[in-house]
Amino acid sequence: MIDLRTGVVLFCALTGLFFLFIWLWYDRRDHATFDAECRRTTFHCIRCDHLYSDRQGAQVSVCPRCGHETARLKF
Template sequence: MIYPGLDIIFLFLLTAGIVFLIGLWIYYDRRDSQRETEGRHDVIYHCIKCGHIYTGVHGSEECDCPKCGFCNGRLQF
């Protein structure tokens, strides 16, 4: 039976560790970029009746406040 040398085992474990870390890096990078693009297109509203700040769907010009129900226009910067 052929036994691999200690240097071969060390290289295999080092390579497996590097591949594992690169896999984690790619996974978390994709997850974070998806989270950023989901919230990027929301529209921000400020309720002039109760002061609540909330977000509405992309492209909307008016949205009801989730706290008091007052219809507000979108914030313009």
């Protein structure tokens, strides 16, 4: 039989672990979303002056507006 003190300690520990796992899960999910959004390459179409982005590491991309093949912007 578990006495009251042990039960309270177990309840607090399990509640703390629950919130720790929730925090870690949301943190990992947000990092994955942020990396996917931010790690993109920017392109500027010289034909139609459209600014857009494509997957990370792409050196050349086709403009979604006019279809012109454009090299990535370099800063």
